[in-house]
Amino acid sequence: MGISWLLPGLLGLPWVGAAVVALWGERPRLRLRADHLACAFAAVSWLPLLLMLGQVKGSDTTLFRAPWIPTVGINLALRLDALSLPLVVNVLAVSLLALWYGLGYLRDKPRLHVCNALLLAFMGSMLGTLLADDALLFLVFWEGMLVASSLLIGGWGEGENRGRITLKYFLYTQIGSLLLLVALARLVGLAGSSDLSVIAAKASELPREEVRWIAALMVIGFCVKLAVFPVHAWLPDAHSVAPMPVTVMLAAAMLSMGAYGILRFPLVVLHGQGFEALQLPLMILALVSQVYGALMALASHDIKRIVAYSSVSQMGYVVFALASLNPQGMGGAVFHVLSHGILKALLFMGVGLVMHATGRRQLEELGGLYRTMPGVMAGLSIGAIAIAGLPPFCGFHSEWLIFTGGIASRYPVLGYIEVLIPLLTAGYAVWFAIRLALGTSPKGILPHPDLPAMSWPFYVLVILALVVGIFPAPVYAWVMDAAALLLPGGGL
Amino acid sequence: MHVLDFLVIGSVACGVAMLFMGRRPKMVADAARIVSIGLALLSLSLLWHAGDQPALTWHYLPDGEPARLILSSLGRYLVICAFLALAVGQMGLAASHHNASRFWQPGLAYLLCGLVVVALTVDQFLARYIVLDLAALGTLAFLALGRSRSGKGFRLLSRLMQFRLGDSGLMLMILLLYRASGTFHIDTMLDQIVTLPSVERVLVVGGGLLAVWVKMGLPPFQGWLADSEALSWPERLLIIGLGLPLLGGYLLYRLGPPLVAANGRAVLVVLGVLVLGWSLLQLLWNKSKLTWLLAGHSAIGLLLAGTPWMQFFLLTFFLRLVVLAFWSRQPRLAAIPRVNRGRRFPLPIPLPSAPPEPIMEPANASRASVTDPLVANPGGRSAAGVDASAERDREYSDGGLIGTLLSAARYVAAYVEQGAIQDIEGGLVKALLSASRCAANWVEQGVLGKAEHLLVDLVHRVGRWLQAGHTGRLRLYLLWASAGVVVLLIATVAVHGW
Numbered sequence: 001m002g003i004s005w006l007l008p009g010l011l012g013l014p015w016v017g018a019a020v021v022a023l024w025g026e027r028p029r030l031r032l033r034a035d036h037l038a039c040a041f042a043a044v045s046w047l048p049l050l051l052m053l054g055q056v057k058g059s060d061t062t063l064f065r066a067p068w069i070p071t072v073g074i075n076l077a078l079r080l081d082a083l084s085l086p087l088v089v090n091v092l093a094v095s096l097l098a099l100w101y102g103l104g105y106l107r108d109k110p111r112l113h114v115c116n117a118l119l120l121a122f123m124g125s126m127l128g129t130l131l132a133d134d135a136l137l138f139l140v141f142w143e144g145m146l147v148a149s150s151l152l153i154g155g156w157g158e159g160e161n162r163g164r165i166t167l168k169y170f171l172y173t174q175i176g177s178l179l180l181l182v183a184l185a186r187l188v189g190l191a192g193s194s195d196l197s198v199i200a201a202k203a204s205e206l207p208r209e210e211v212r213w214i215a216a217l218m219v220i221g222f223c224v225k226l227a228v229f230p231v232h233a234w235l236p237d238a239h240s241v242a243p244m245p246v247t248v249m250l251a252a253a254m255l256s257m258g259a260y261g262i263l264r265f266p267l268v269v270l271h272g273q274g275f276e277a278l279q280l281p282l283m284i285l286a287l288v289s290q291v292y293g294a295l296m297a298l299a300s301h302d303i304k305r306i307v308a309y310s311s312v313s314q315m316g317y318v319v320f321a322l323a324s325l326n327p328q329g330m331g332g333a334v335f336h337v338l339s340h341g342i343l344k345a346l347l348f349m350g351v352g353l354v355m356h357a358t359g360r361r362q363l364e365e366l367g368g369l370y371r372t373m374p375g376v377m378a379g380l381s382i383g384a385i386a387i388a389g390l391p392p393f394c395g396f397h398s399e400w401l402i403f404t405g406g407i408a409s410r411y412p413v414l415g416y417i418e419v420l421i422p423l424l425t426a427g428y429a430v431w432f433a434i435r436l437a438l439g440t441s442p443k444g445i446l447p448h449p450d451l452p453a454m455s456w457p458f459y460v461l462v463i464l465a466l467v468v469g470i471f472p473a474p475v476y477a478w479v480m481d482a483a484a485l486l487l488p489g490g491g492l
Numbered sequence: 493m494h495v496l497d498f499l500v501i502g503s504v505a506c507g508v509a510m511l512f513m514g515r516r517p518k519m520v521a522d523a524a525r526i527v528s529i530g531l532a533l534l535s536l537s538l539l540w541h542a543g544d545q546p547a548l549t550w551h552y553l554p555d556g557e558p559a560r561l562i563l564s565s566l567g568r569y570l571v572i573c574a575f576l577a578l579a580v581g582q583m584g585l586a587a588s589h590h591n592a593s594r595f596w597q598p599g600l601a602y603l604l605c606g607l608v609v610v611a612l613t614v615d616q617f618l619a620r621y622i623v624l625d626l627a628a629l630g631t632l633a634f635l636a637l638g639r640s641r642s643g644k645g646f647r648l649l650s651r652l653m654q655f656r657l658g659d660s661g662l663m664l665m666i667l668l669l670y671r672a673s674g675t676f677h678i679d680t681m682l683d684q685i686v687t688l689p690s691v692e693r694v695l696v697v698g699g700g701l702l703a704v705w706v707k708m709g710l711p712p713f714q715g716w717l718a719d720s721e722a723l724s725w726p727e728r729l730l731i732i733g734l735g736l737p738l739l740g741g742y743l744l745y746r747l748g749p750p751l752v753a754a755n756g757r758a759v760l761v762v763l764g765v766l767v768l769g770w771s772l773l774q775l776l777w778n779k780s781k782l783t784w785l786l787a788g789h790s791a792i793g794l795l796l797a798g799t800p801w802m803q804f805f806l807l808t809f810f811l812r813l814v815v816l817a818f819w820s821r822q823p824r825l826a827a828i829p830r831v832n833r834g835r836r837f838p839l840p841i842p843l844p845s846a847p848p849e850p851i852m853e854p855a856n857a858s859r860a861s862v863t864d865p866l867v868a869n870p871g872g873r874s875a876a877g878v879d880a881s882a883e884r885d886r887e888y889s890d891g892g893l894i895g896t897l898l899s900a901a902r903y904v905a906a907y908v909e910q911g912a913i914q915d916i917e918g919g920l921v922k923a924l925l926s927a928s929r930c931a932a933n934w935v936e937q938g939v940l941g942k943a944e945h946l947l948v949d950l951v952h953r954v955g956r957w958l959q960a961g962h963t964g965r966l967r968l969y970l971l972w973a974s975a976g977v978v979v980l981l982i983a984t985v986a987v988h989g990w
Contacts, residue, residue: 168917233913292908298898299905388656390629391622400618407667416695419664426656427649427897434645438636473551 003052007064007078010048010088011131014095014124017041022117034113035103038120042096045123049092056085057481063133074194077133082481083268084130086334087260090341091130094253095123097457101349102245104453105356106156109243115156122148122249129257135184135194142180145254146173149238149246157241165237172234176224180261183217186210200269208273215266215274219282222265226258226315229289236296239308244352247304251311252345256337259318263330267486272325282323283406283414287421289316294424298431301363303354306432307347310387313425314340320418321402329405331483335475336398342468343387343395346461350380353454354436357447363432368441376450377437379462384433386465388426394468397476494547495537496563499575500609501548502531507602514595521586524598528575528582535575538568552619557675559616566803567612570742573809574612577734578605580817584726596637601730604630611739616676617666624662624707624739628655631731635716638723651716658706658713661699668696678746685750697756700747701763707740708790709783710767711774717783729816737790738809744793745802752798764794782819786812 017038024034055062061081068076080088099119109115125148128141154166190206191199203211220231227235235255239247266275293313300306314336321333353376354369355361370377386393399422406415468475506527510520547561563571578601585597604627611623632655636648669681672688685696704710709717717737720728751760771788778784789812796802 230913233917292904295897295901295904296909298901299909385629391625396622396625403663403667404670407671415667416664419660419667423653423656423660424897426652428901430652431645431649434636434648438645438648 003055004062004064004078006048006052007062007080007131008066008076010045010052010080011078011124011127013041013045013048014120014127017045018117018120018124021113021120024113026111026113035099035106035116038116039096039099039103041120042092042099042123045127046092046096049088052080053085056080056082068134068137074136075134077137077195077197078131079133079196080131081485082478083263083334083485084260086338086475086478086482087256088127088130090256090338091123091126091253094249094341094345095119095126097345097349097460098245098248098252100457101248101352101454102243104451105244105352107453109156111155115152115243118148118152118155119245119249122152122246122254126249126253126257130260133196135188135196135199138196139177139181139184142257143177145257146170146177149242149250149254152246153238153242156243156246158243159241162241165241169234169238172231173224176221176231178221179217179224180221183214183221187214196264196269200271203270203273206273211270212274212277215270216278218265219262219275219278222258222261223285223319224258225261226255226319227312228285228315228319229292229312232289232293232312235311236300236305236308239311239348240302240304244348244355247308248345248348251308251348252341255311255315256318256341258315259322259333259337262319262322263333263482263486267322267330272486276325279323279325279409280411283320283409283411286316286318286320286323287414287417289313289319290418290421291316291424294421294428297428298424303351303361303363303366303432303436304348306363306428307344307351310347310425310428311340311344313428314344314387317399317402317421320414321405324402324405324409324415326405326408327480327483327486328401328408330486331476331479332398332401332403332405334479334482335401336395338475338479339386339394339398339468342461342465343383343393346379346383346458346465347387349454349458349461350376350383353450353458354380356454357450358445360445363435365442366436366445367439368437369445369447370437371441372445372447373450376455376458377433379458381430381433381437382462382465384429386469388429389422390426392469393465394472394475395465396469397472401479494545494561495534495541496547496561496571496609496613499531499535499538499571500561500606502527503575503578503602503606503609506531507599507604507606510599510602511596512599514599517595520595520598521582524582524602525579525586528579528602532572532575532579535572538563538571541568547613552616557616557677559614559619559676561610561613562615563613566745566806567742569807570612570738570809571609573813574605574608574734574738576810577729577813578602580813581726581730581734584724584729584817587726594637596633597727600630600633601734604730605734608734608739612742615678617669617678617681618676620678621659621662621666624703624736624743625659627735627739628659628707631655631716631735634723634727634731635719638727647715647719651719654706654713654715658703661702661706663699665696665699665703668692668699682746682750686753693754697747697751697754697759700743700751704740704744704747707736707743708787708793709737709740710787710790710794711770714783714787717786718780721780721782725816725819728819729813732786733809733813733816737786737812741790741793741806741809744797745806748798748802757798760794760797764791764797767791767794782815785815 018041021034021038021041024032024037026034028034052062061079064076064078066076068074099116102116102119106112106115122145125141125144129138129145132138132141150166150170153169154162157166159165187199187206188194190210191202193199193202224231239251242250266272290313293309293311293316297306297309297313300309318333318336318340321329321336323329324332351361354366354373357373357376358366358369360366382393386395389395389399403415403419406412406418409415506524510524513520541563547563549558549560551558581601582598585594585601607623607627607630611620611627614620614623632648632652635651666676666681668688669684670676672684672692673681675681685693688696706713717732720731723731748760751757768788768791771784771791774784775781775788789808793802793805796805
């Protein structure tokens, strides 16, 4: 048993927090507001993970099993291994910082306790998705993410069209979920169990033709969540309408669930069967997605939308790395998910600070902000430079691994093209920062002072981007452990 | 502690300290001048230290070989050249600036110097790439924070993308050589060039030359050198005398022998002659004399690459310092070198004054107002009164590649995102609505309605039949049948019991 009982603790704390915060009410009790309490729960959720951290090294795994629906043999099966660990850390960090940021950004919103409870539920759903070792449990948490995020966008979104956009977001991602449901249902039917360990053990005995179809359906379903072109249309709308803490969680944490899904199911559980056939289409699609997202970011004028479109481009990097099917690429994908988490949260928070300070979000209505907001502009510039893959920031290392993987893949020509993509990234990201920071300030800009609750998490992310860039060795070790799980002979 | 350690750590530490002390410009300027002279004098002691044991050693990546600073016999002269440039530049900065708005200059110059020295001495290619990138960022910072000039933002982006292009070439080279050699050690990697398949060899050589081209500011990448003409002479000396051209020259020196071994000598000579000729022509009629003088000088490097004379070429970088120090005329703020205006490179796509009208239906108008400023703000004039279209025109008229990229991005936005994708979405919604109407008409009113009608009719018929039976002969038949069933039941119970 060991310390595996900590796994339900890690998963349960956000859900308990959501219930407590929802019941806490809108008014402060014991001098404690609901959003502070939510923040505290997000912080406490780190404890079980910190206690387990030493147990998850290399191929070591922490497992938890408890009966859930015994009549059909479905267990509450949880697993923390080298693959899920970096992403769990990402979800915990992003959620904590988003809730912290929300202390300032959401403080005047109505029904704050419900909003924070849903944020915790969203966090809990993401953790559940990462920890689930049972197909049904995975689907439950996968849909939980969608429900919680839809409620947050619909309930607390900005703009008159939030209802329509919430529906669009829901329908798009639900289509992906349905494909996933079909694939998992068939897989469970073939394997005779919903336990992922059992399915993985029987994977090589399953009919190859069916496994190929199952893998294809799964990949398409996960690509919807990754917002890869052409199934990306939900992302810019949802990200630009959602309140900023939700946008941060959507962009920096939830998008990576798609990458995790591809890593866990077609690559680990099915041992890559059926994925080789998808390698070339996926690599090409990833390149198109990178170029398309970058062009759209260049063409956009809404600062939130620019950062949102960059996610389409950045997720293209992740898909390209996954499709390269070698340890460097896999490691690069996981590293890029982490880098993207840090940098996207940083950029969105910076954009939120600009929007809060100026009340504007159109690029033409902004400029010359380095005079009035030097710290925020410096941070945003660092974020832009880092996402362009320039050293000494975290984005450089993930892109290095992705390029190495691309060139070592079966299609090195695509790897050579991939090396040129950061040019476009530099184009839109740095252009965005330059337009905000330099130039003349348009008339009428009188920035409000920053709220510490909003600016502190932003600066924490700036430091994190730099620290991971300068001392990348621990993250390299993590992601290479994760990649080792995907090598032949590894896996569950 | 090796002298090189002291010089690197000293310059980086001084740079960081001066950036933090920025609000005391007088003190910073004086300290920067004195320390830089001290470091320059100390760097002279390197003349006796070449070929020593490695200086700083650090593990950057897990399980990778360490990166070490090793001083070669030529490297020591270049390091001395860098520190001399720093000292001269700091003296110039101290003489010309004591104001708070330029507090960052001395610190940034020290950081740049530290990076250059590391780039000149580190024996690991990935570490060198990183340091070269940082030096490029430092150069951009000088260009960004230097004297303001209209359209600076756009020009900066253009320069950054040029630098990134060079970086991509270098990255490609490193990736391919790393795959072939399995190490980042520069000498081992470069030895692999001749063993590579021909396609990869071309990519490696091309990537390396591209990196050299951008860093040395050879045409058509001389734009950043031309931009530096608007800076004050100490700033110019620091970024040209100390920065990327020196590193580009050293990279060419390292690449030269493997390039020649890979039968690249003729290519280098042809390129060198072309660039030299072009630079000489430009010197005659272009106003950016310094830019073309430096480009011509770098072209000589191309001609000499791979020969023993290349070492002497690198030593002429001392001469560059002298030229840069004496080329101290006032910056021409309004003058933009002709080659950078993009006049002779018109955009391939004719640019509209306003973005094309999106293909939209009235029902979609409300969503477009939130989701796309292109639609929400078709005239380009914002609420704040900034004339966006004028801004856009200025951007487009400013550069070839970037302008094309931006226009391409806007066309994609207008025709794919606002056009095709929204059409598809709209079409899907319409199809859904039509399907629902069809369902209502066909299933609800057609199939189900008819079925309901039939059912009602059947019930009526059965009812009428039963009613007729109840009042007619059928009742008798039913009574007799019932009596028969009762008799059968009694008989069954009698035989089998309950």
